Amino acid sequence: MKSKLRKILAGIISFAVLGVSAAVPAFAADKTDTGTGSITGNVTINGSISPLTISVTHPVNVAYAISPDAETFTAPDVKVTNNTKVAVIATVESLKAASGGSLTFTDVDPSAKAWRSLNLADSKKYIALGVAAKGNSGWNSGYSTSTHWAVNDSPLQVGTLNPNTSGALSMTADYGLAFDGAYTANHQLVLQFQLA
Amino acid sequence: MTTEKTNGNRRRKEDEKRKRKWPYILAILLLLLLLLSLLLRSCGNQHPSPNPPPSSSVPSSSAPSLDDTGSAEPGSSSIPSRQEILSRLQKQEVTVTDKVSAQASFSSGAKDSTGTWEVENPFSNTVIMQCEITLNGETIAKSAPIYPGQHIDGLTLSSQVAPGNYSVTATIQYYGKDTKAYLGMADYKIRLSVS
Numbered sequence: 001m002k003s004k005l006r007k008i009l010a011g012i013i014s015f016a017v018l019g020v021s022a023a024v025p026a027f028a029a030d031k032t033d034t035g036t037g038s039i040t041g042n043v044t045i046n047g048s049i050s051p052l053t054i055s056v057t058h059p060v061n062v063a064y065a066i067s068p069d070a071e072t073f074t075a076p077d078v079k080v081t082n083n084t085k086v087a088v089i090a091t092v093e094s095l096k097a098a099s100g101g102s103l104t105f106t107d108v109d110p111s112a113k114a115w116r117s118l119n120l121a122d123s124k125k126y127i128a129l130g131v132a133a134k135g136n137s138g139w140n141s142g143y144s145t146s147t148h149w150a151v152n153d154s155p156l157q158v159g160t161l162n163p164n165t166s167g168a169l170s171m172t173a174d175y176g177l178a179f180d181g182a183y184t185a186n187h188q189l190v191l192q193f194q195l196a
Numbered sequence: 197m198t199t200e201k202t203n204g205n206r207r208r209k210e211d212e213k214r215k216r217k218w219p220y221i222l223a224i225l226l227l228l229l230l231l232l233s234l235l236l237r238s239c240g241n242q243h244p245s246p247n248p249p250p251s252s253s254v255p256s257s258s259a260p261s262l263d264d265t266g267s268a269e270p271g272s273s274s275i276p277s278r279q280e281i282l283s284r285l286q287k288q289e290v291t292v293t294d295k296v297s298a299q300a301s302f303s304s305g306a307k308d309s310t311g312t313w314e315v316e317n318p319f320s321n322t323v324i325m326q327c328e329i330t331l332n333g334e335t336i337a338k339s340a341p342i343y344p345g346q347h348i349d350g351l352t353l354s355s356q357v358a359p360g361n362y363s364v365t366a367t368i369q370y371y372g373k374d375t376k377a378y379l380g381m382a383d384y385k386i387r388l389s390v391s
Contacts, residue, residue: 063288076282
């Protein structure tokens with residue numbers, strides 16, 4: 001009697017196990033490898049990688065001041081901070097005189113004029129404005145020490161910035177002194193960033 | 197008789213003397229008249245006229261007098277220091293933080309198909325962002341304005357793009373939050389994937 005009951009229970013359990021294994025769906029890539037001795041099973045691993053977010057903090061506009069009496073050009077540094085997880089490359093895409101001020105300068109080469117001798121009309125017309133990487137300000141070694149003058153059209157790759165690092169650009173200018181009033185003038189600086 | 201004669205002679209001499217004095221008196225009178233007319237003219241110049249000509253254009257016969265009202269500042273005029281100028285310029289500066297996905301993906305290159313590309317304008321920014329992607333100088337997609345605290349996660353193609361992978365320029369233009377005036381722009385080199 002006991003042995004009969006055991007046989008019935010064993011039968012129920014084996015049916016149940018077979019039923020469960022049949023009910024669980026096989027995963028798409030499931031494969032049964034058969035053979036004798038050592039068997040090789042290939043497993044494909046599918047990865048999904050999201051694009052990185054490039055994050056940079058930078059000024060949108062930069063102001064400068066010319067004091068003809070003191071013969072000084074003053075402009076704050078252009079500070080660029082890389083918040084990205086990896087290094088980024090910063091490039092000066094363009095620097096151009098723009099309208100919107102009471103004067104619209106014409107960009108010229110710094111050697112194009114005898115700046116301190118410019119008369120009233122030419123002082124209000126010409127400027128040589130440039131931007132360059134500031135040394136020891138966070139740029140990785142190998143950064144460009146060249147000045148990008150506004151008169152040039154070709155972009156200047158400034159250098160790379162490591163994550164959570166700030167680098168600075170300095171503005172420089174040659175200009176006339178004959179100004180008969182207070183004026184404003186605009187330039188547009190376009191920076192370009194990309195993953196290093 | 198002799199006394200009458202002497203009296204007659206004295207009267208004649210006195211008459212002659214008087215006749216000699218007349219030219220001098222006349223000359224003195226004329227001089228006085230001249231001085232009086234000069235005085236009157238100078239007084240007339242000091243009287244205010246309804247439309248006085250500028251003092252520089254009409255030379256005055258009298259020296260200008262100082263209008264000694266008001267007071268000027270003592271010492272020489274002060275030129276602001278470099279630090280003061282820098283501080284003023286820095287106040288005008290607008291700084292932003294960009295968060296741009298390094299890739300834009302489109303499952304189809306057909307015009308008006310939508311793809312994924314994430315750009316966030318953090319709440320800390322004070323500008324409105326508007327993004328566009330350009331391929332070979334042509335704008336192929338443009339975002340809606342992204343206000344501070346907002347983001348986009350997709351774009352619509354405004355022109356057909358052949359399937360492939362491209363290096364494209366994503367331009368972010370910045371506008372004042374209140375004024376909506378254009379402030380500047382920055383470029384990002386990203387990857388464009390079109391299936």
